[in-house]
Amino acid sequence: MSSGELIWSEEGWAGADFPQNAKQAVNDSQLRRNVRKATGTIRERRAGLVAETPDWRQLRRAGAAIKDDVLHHLDGYLEEFERNATARGAHVHWARDAQEAARTVTDLVRATGHTEVIKVKSMATQEIGLVKALEQAGIAAHETDLAEMILQLSNDRPSHIVVPALHRNRAEIRRIFLDGMDDAPKDLSDDPHALAEAARLHLRRLFLRTKVAVSGANFAIAETGGLLVAESEGNGRMCLTLPDTLISVVGIEKLLPTWRDLEVFLQLLPRSSTGERMNPYNSVWSGVTPGDGPQSVHIVLLDNGRTKALADNIGRQALRCIRCAACLNVCPVYERTGGHAYGATYPGPIGAILTPLLAGVEHAPQLPFASSLCGACYEVCPVEIDIPTVLVKLRHDAVKAERHRLQDATFAAAAQAMSGRRRWTLALKLAPLVRLVRQGAPPPLSGWTRTRDLPDPPPESFREWWTKHR
Numbered sequence: 527m528s529s530g531e532l533i534w535s536e537e538g539w540a541g542a543d544f545p546q547n548a549k550q551a552v553n554d555s556q557l558r559r560n561v562r563k564a565t566g567t568i569r570e571r572r573a574g575l576v577a578e579t580p581d582w583r584q585l586r587r588a589g590a591a592i593k594d595d596v597l598h599h600l601d602g603y604l605e606e607f608e609r610n611a612t613a614r615g616a617h618v619h620w621a622r623d624a625q626e627a628a629r630t631v632t633d634l635v636r637a638t639g640h641t642e643v644i645k646v647k648s649m650a651t652q653e654i655g656l657v658k659a660l661e662q663a664g665i666a667a668h669e670t671d672l673a674e675m676i677l678q679l680s681n682d683r684p685s686h687i688v689v690p691a692l693h694r695n696r697a698e699i700r701r702i703f704l705d706g707m708d709d710a711p712k713d714l715s716d717d718p719h720a721l722a723e724a725a726r727l728h729l730r731r732l733f734l735r736t737k738v739a740v741s742g743a744n745f746a747i748a749e750t751g752g753l754l755v756a757e758s759e760g761n762g763r764m765c766l767t768l769p770d771t772l773i774s775v776v777g778i779e780k781l782l783p784t785w786r787d788l789e790v791f792l793q794l795l796p797r798s799s800t801g802e803r804m805n806p807y808n809s810v811w812s813g814v815t816p817g818d819g820p821q822s823v824h825i826v827l828l829d830n831g832r833t834k835a836l837a838d839n840i841g842r843q844a845l846r847c848i849r850c851a852a853c854l855n856v857c858p859v860y861e862r863t864g865g866h867a868y869g870a871t872y873p874g875p876i877g878a879i880l881t882p883l884l885a886g887v888e889h890a891p892q893l894p895f896a897s898s899l900c901g902a903c904y905e906v907c908p909v910e911i912d913i914p915t916v917l918v919k920l921r922h923d924a925v926k927a928e929r930h931r932l933q934d935a936t937f938a939a940a941a942q943a944m945s946g947r948r949r950w951t952l953a954l955k956l957a958p959l960v961r962l963v964r965q966g967a968p969p970p971l972s973g974w975t976r977t978r979d980l981p982d983p984p985p986e987s988f989r990e991w992w993t994k995h996r
């Protein structure tokens with residue numbers, strides 16, 4: 527595919543014309559103000575907490591080492607996870623790609639006989655376009671994370687991994703609530719407490735009536751078969767505990783070998799993501815506990831390009847990512863363009879490497895160039911992903927893919943021309959046009975002729991000579 531074509535997004539396949547999108551975004555001064563304010567606040571909070579953690583460097587090293595161990599022994603840990611989750615009453619399903627995962631979840635919801643689900647904020651479910659897939663099957667999926675709910679009400683898309691509505695300010699949110707929420711008080715102000723209270727009352731009704739929930743997971747623990755969701759609002763916990771059925775979509779790279787490993791990640795994640803010492807809510811569950819919480823628990827383990835990324839020697843480190851978004855908050859490109867410009871589920875520096883790795887660089891050739899290579903993302907990454915090095919490698923792959931695409935097109939055209947006598951005769955008649963190309967070829971041919979000599983075609987072809995002389 528050429529630049530500007532399609533890559534995977536929260537709604538399925540979406541355009542990823544970064545240069546064009548970025549040009550529009552930088553002209554939106556309100557958007558830039560909102561993004562700068564929000565990322566600046568989180569950046570400062572994170573920096574303060576990292577400064578007060580004396581063993582931060584060792585924690586980062588440990589985080590990277592644990593994740594590398596997982597990636598090197600992924601098959602074994604996945605089987606261990608499945609064994610332990612199944613032994614504790616969960617049903618484990620495997621999904622090769624987004625469509626299979628969305629179909630599995632849809633079938634599971636249908637089997638319950640219910641037509642609505644409540645959703646915990648989850649990047650994996652966005653990646654597979656789950657809300658749309660459920661909608662198409664006649665199932666209403668209600669986002670319960672406050673920011674996700676704001677986006678759903680306004681038919682908008684997330685622009686940040688941790689703070690998906692970061693491009694919206696309070697006044698805009700008030701308007702969205704008044705327009706989209708039937709039960710919003712008519713005199714609603716843009717005071718954050720008033721907005722949160724209106725959302726709380728709205729969501730409470732959903733929590734009490736809905737019998738099926740869908741979540742992702744921050745970590746999956748091979749040793750116990752358990753999943754962990756970390757969040758700030760408590761809405762996730764309501765979804766994870768109140769319904770009868772819980773379905774979790776989990777990327778296969780989310781594994782940790784042991785329970786003990788959480789010691790490292792529950793220090794790295796909150797400091798890096800929201801600038802807190804710990805997440806207000808860490809919910810952990812392992813299969814089914816009789817009489818307590820959902821009695822039907824399903825886990826959909828999602829590949830969707832991850833094993834392909836794993837095969838990339840340099841790119842595989844992207845699978846260490848714990849989706850903290852610290853790299854977004856320090857990125858000078860993200861700060862000016864916001865997240866929508868990336869046209870994919872994962873924005874910012876991590877998106878610039880993860881999307882091409884998952885979807886194939888030929889489907890997102892512009893994203894590795896959406897960076898100044900300043901290295902700030904590597905500095906803050908809690909699992910030491912060397913994003914600049916991966917970006918450079920992917921740029922190389924993107925250029926190579928584009929070259930192959932042109933070569934393939936050229937050889938396909940030549941094969942067509944040579945596959946029939948009349949076509950070949952016609953092609954030979956067009957040969958003199960090569961002289962025009964020599965004098966100044968239009969793009970993309972100019973890229974080829976800039977550094978290569980194109981020989982003049984002979985004044986007459988062999989066929990013409992043969993016809994003339996025999």
Ligand code: SF4
Nearest residue numbers: 847848850851853907
């Ligand atoms: S790449 Fe690193 S900093 Fe960026 S989201 Fe992933 S873990 Fe966080």
